[in-house]
Amino acid sequence: MSSVPEITVVTAIRHPRLRYVLRIVGDDLGYRFRFSNDRSVFGPRLPRYGINYGGEGPRTLPHHPLLSGRDTGPADPAQLSEDGLPVFCMTKTGPDLLACIFYCLSRYEEYDAFTPDRHGRFTAAASHAVQNGYLHRPVVREWTAAIGRQLRAWFPTLPAPRRYGFTFRPTYDIDLLYAYRHRGWRGGLSGIRDLLAGNGSRFVSRLRATRENDPYNTVAALEDLHRKHELRATYFWLLSTGTNRHDTNPYPIPEAQRALIRRLAATSSTGIHPSYLSSQSPALIGQERKRLEQIAGERITASRQHFLRFRLPDTYRQLSQHGITDDHSMGYADRSGWRAGTNQPFPWYDLLRERETGLTIHPFAAMDVTLKTYEGLSCGAAGAAIIKLAEGLGRYGGPFPLLWHNSSFAADYGWAGWWEMYVDLVGRLAGWEGVTPDRAGPSRPGSDEH
Incomplete structure (x- = not known):
């Protein structure tokens, strides 16, 4: 060598x-x-x-x-x-x-x-x-x-620089695993609000979800998609203390969600999604991380901030103090692109203490909510924007992480057409790795096949 x-x-x-x-x-x-x-x-x-x-x-x-x-x-x-x-x-x-x-x-x-x-x-x-x-x-x-x-x-005799292959990395923030199921009295109140607001289709979907499908229950279909293209996903789980308008998945969580976390831990990577309130109360980071470790049965060292809410240097210091070694929050909520100018993971430099730290930062290219809500793109335009970002890596290669939510395929919540776009997008990005797709199509989101 x-x-x-x-x-x-x-x-x-x-x-x-x-x-x-x-x-x-x-x-x-x-x-x-x-x-x-x-x-x-x-x-x-x-x-x-x-x-x-x-x-x-x-x-x-x-x-x-x-x-x-x-x-x-x-x-x-x-x-x-x-x-x-x-x-x-x-x-x-x-x-x-x-x-x-x-x-x-x-x-x-x-x-x-x-x-x-x-x-x-x-x-x-x-x-x-x-x-x-x-x-x-x-x-x-x-x-x-x-x-x-x-x-x-x-130096003409200097060897050529290292080359990197393009590697698509799907990542997901699970803020709320179910839109309707396992919601208890909160789900009932939401149903009443749907009726009062005249949203009949959502109310019907809510009733059907108790027996058939839930529009946020997309993980099984996503895993079908990953297996088809030989991809390993990362899931970041929100396990907040109590509930508020931003932390909508309070702990304890349903047994069905616990079982899913344990099952996914065997085939994917698992990270914590520190709650919105953890920015004001850093001790929550450690509490929420320990909860996830107990459920998943493994050590959790990866994290991504809920709402991408972080301030430097405080948040990164707090994450490090609570056992996090890899943070995946480096991107903007209001624009897609490379916040730190790179797609490669890099060690965080604490500017106030003037030292390199042991926390590794993993940038991402774009987030679903950014494309739809902040940039106002249709699903087709969003897919094209992501492809353009991928093409921008050109000869540089390396990882291409996307941030998506399991909830961002629900037609009743304004995401009609996004599943079809995402399936096509994943196929194209995975194909750039040299993976040959098979002919089997992925199952529809919201199914309980797995």
Whole structure:
């Protein structure tokens, strides 16, 4: 097996920010960056590949003060480079692409004062990416590739960068497993509201659900779809303490849901969906995680925030304190695209403590509610938008996670046609992995076949 190419970096900068971003860029390219005074690695040997960071001279990458630990304030407007890349963090010798990468991955702008939305979230509209038109581009991957091209121009014998295959990853937030069934007195009150509102079709569906189907009970059909395309899904379960308008699945949950969680744990990945109120009461994260562990019979270390409600650095610190090692909340509720500029998982950098942490961040491309409610897209237009995001990964490859809800196929709740679109979409995205689909069609959602 060939060894990883090592690239020596000569620089006066020794800040943790620079070490962090060089490690991430190196991991993506398949190289290892070492500082020139790391004698435990190099000893007296001269490096085969050596570059400078900052200063002047040949083989020098520009240095921006952001990677020296300075507070540089809001990023300047992006410019287009000669090869069409949006760039900022400008220096007198050009853009510092390493600093651009750090700015996006660290979520630097989210530490500044901002006007939150009604759920306390940083909005896409306030982001540098939206204001400069690059939210739908995996710019961190693009900048990394540009650095790789520069390195190979300097060192023609340097091996080609690592290549990644496209990997579709379906993920689901289970806020409420059933629309009607197992709802007790709450379901009865909702039925009365349907009648008073003149929503007869929903009332009839509610009655039928007691005997036949429930419009939110789509997991069996989703699992059929995953098996057909050899996909492994991740399910995030909301197990809130009490109920409110945002936490609609109070614990304890029905035995049927417990059995489903246990069954899915054998064939899919399981994560907690911390309740809306956990943002104000972080102890709830640990309580809800332990509940899920007891039901699933396994250790739970993955999480995604309900309503994508998180603030930096507090939420990520709280998740880490309660045993979470992988968070899947990195995306916007109000716009689809790459919030951190990348589709690759990356370690969270705590900007206030100036250190890389053990929490891994998993970005996602788009959410169903974002496409339909915030962006106002039809199901057909939403499918096309997702395909465009996937195509944007181009030669970069890597994971392509989508965030969906089991409830986002219910025709009575405004989702007519979305199941058919989703089945087609999953087939197309799974096919990009080189998986050959069989001829069997998936069962309809809402069935109790499994």
